Each structure stands twice: as structure tokens, then as C-alpha cells.
Amino acid sequence: MTPEDSFSDFYQRERTRLLRFAAVVSPHLDHESAVQEAFVGAWRHWPTIDETRRRAWMVKTIRNLLVDQSRRRERPGEVTDEVAARHRGTFRILVQRDRDPETWQELNSTFAAIADLPDRLRTALVLRFWDFGDDEIADVLGCRRETVRRYVTEARARISEVVGNQERRARRSRRGEGRS
Known part of the structure; x- marks a missing residue:
């Protein structure tokens, strides 16, 4: 080639x-x-x-x-x-154009929360979303891959605090119920 x-x-x-x-x-x-x-x-x-x-x-x-x-x-x-x-x-x-108003509001809140993140957290989260591996993200940010994982976790937690979809949280908390 x-x-x-x-x-x-x-x-x-x-x-x-x-x-x-x-x-x-x-x-x-x-x-x-x-x-x-x-x-x-x-x-x-x-x-x-x-x-x-x-x-x-x-x-x-x-x-x-x-x-x-x-x-x-x-x-x-x-x-x-x-x-x-x-x-x-x-x-x-x-995003696609045909979204209902409630979904648009959630997306707007999520994008605003992402925009308010510190650069390193925002970059790590966005690159993870676009399927960049830990090594690639670490290369971009100039850090170790363990740090990348910490950044992504912290970014998700901060966004969840701001946007916090209660319905999703409730579903997630019930995942382990009924298992022995």
C-alpha cells in the first residue's frame, strides 16, 4: 500500500x-x-x-x-x-437529530458536565468513548495507563453527580439482586 x-x-x-x-x-x-x-x-x-x-x-x-x-x-x-x-x-x-425533548435535555446536561471537567479528565473520558486504548490515551496525556483508568473513573463519577439519571442508578443497584 x-x-x-x-x-x-x-x-x-x-x-x-x-x-x-x-x-x-x-x-x-x-x-x-x-x-x-x-x-x-x-x-x-x-x-x-x-x-x-x-x-x-x-x-x-x-x-x-x-x-x-x-x-x-x-x-x-x-x-x-x-x-x-x-x-x-x-x-x-x-448526535442524531430525531431525539425527544427529554433526551435532548439529558444530552445537553451531559455535554455541559463534560465541558466543565478538567482537561485531563475530559480528554481521557472522550478518548475512551471513541475506543482509544489505555496505552493510546496514556500517550496523549503523558501519563501511565493506571492513571488513565483513574481519570476515566473520576470523570464518570463527576458527570454522574451533575447529571445523575436516577432511573439508571436504580437499575444498576438492582443488578446483583436475586443472585446467590
């Missing part, structure tokens, strides 16, 4: 996942341009990027580009029309 074919396959397979990752970790920034700029960088360095670490390389690059964006512009402290419009665009990327 030529390097061009390899890059094209990678782009087709990972583009949507990386867009969604960027949208969740920084919904207030221009995540689409960050992803595209990362792919341009990957194309330039494609032969030198270790094949087993390409997704991690992309995520690190996207995170750095988003950090650069956030340094160039001030993050709004309150929800303005511009921020709300960007969030609606982000949610369209992330």
Missing part, C-alpha cells in the same frame, strides 16, 4: 471520530479547523509518524491546536448567541 493510500484510509476511518473528539473537548472553539489543520500536518509528516501511534499523534496535535486557539481568543464567561449557535452545531455533529 502506498503512503497516499494509507493516509487516505486513515483519513476516511478517523475523520469523524476526531471531529467528534474535538467538538466535545472544546465546543466553544473552531474544532473543525483544528482537525483539518492536524490532518494537513499528518500528511506532511506521514512517513515519519509511527504507524501504531498515528491516532495518538493526531489527538495530541488537535489538543495543541485547540489550546493555541483558546490562547488567541478569550473564552466567553457567559452563554452568548454565538456560543449557543456553536454548541448547537457541535451537538448536530455528535
Whole structure:
């Protein structure tokens, strides 16, 4: 397979996942341009990027580009029309359109809770959701794989505290009942 074919396959397979990752970790920034700029960088360095670490390389690059964006512009402290419009665009990327209002409310609460997480917890959780392995996430965050597991657990607990779907908690607590 030529390097061009390899890059094209990678782009087709990972583009949507990386867009969604960027949208969740920084919904207030221009995540689409960050992803595209990362792919341009990957194309330039494609032969030198270790094949087993390409997704991690992309995520690190996207995170750095988003950090650069956030340094160039001030993050709004309150929800303005511009921020709300960007969030609606982000949610369209992330979820299907035909959801009932109750589900949309839960999704909005969940996305807000994710956005409020510290960067390391948010990144670990989102990458885990997109099926990144512990080693890949550890590579992105520059930590050990045991730390990744702790970050994901802590992120889930914090989101559960904020969003807390009581019905799901009740079902989970009854899983062990009736077994001997």
C-alpha cells in the first residue's frame, strides 16, 4: 500500500471520530479547523509518524491546536448567541437529530458536565468513548495507563453527580439482586 493510500484510509476511518473528539473537548472553539489543520500536518509528516501511534499523534496535535486557539481568543464567561449557535452545531455533529425533548435535555446536561471537567479528565473520558486504548490515551496525556483508568473513573463519577439519571442508578443497584 502506498503512503497516499494509507493516509487516505486513515483519513476516511478517523475523520469523524476526531471531529467528534474535538467538538466535545472544546465546543466553544473552531474544532473543525483544528482537525483539518492536524490532518494537513499528518500528511506532511506521514512517513515519519509511527504507524501504531498515528491516532495518538493526531489527538495530541488537535489538543495543541485547540489550546493555541483558546490562547488567541478569550473564552466567553457567559452563554452568548454565538456560543449557543456553536454548541448547537457541535451537538448536530455528535448526535442524531430525531431525539425527544427529554433526551435532548439529558444530552445537553451531559455535554455541559463534560465541558466543565478538567482537561485531563475530559480528554481521557472522550478518548475512551471513541475506543482509544489505555496505552493510546496514556500517550496523549503523558501519563501511565493506571492513571488513565483513574481519570476515566473520576470523570464518570463527576458527570454522574451533575447529571445523575436516577432511573439508571436504580437499575444498576438492582443488578446483583436475586443472585446467590
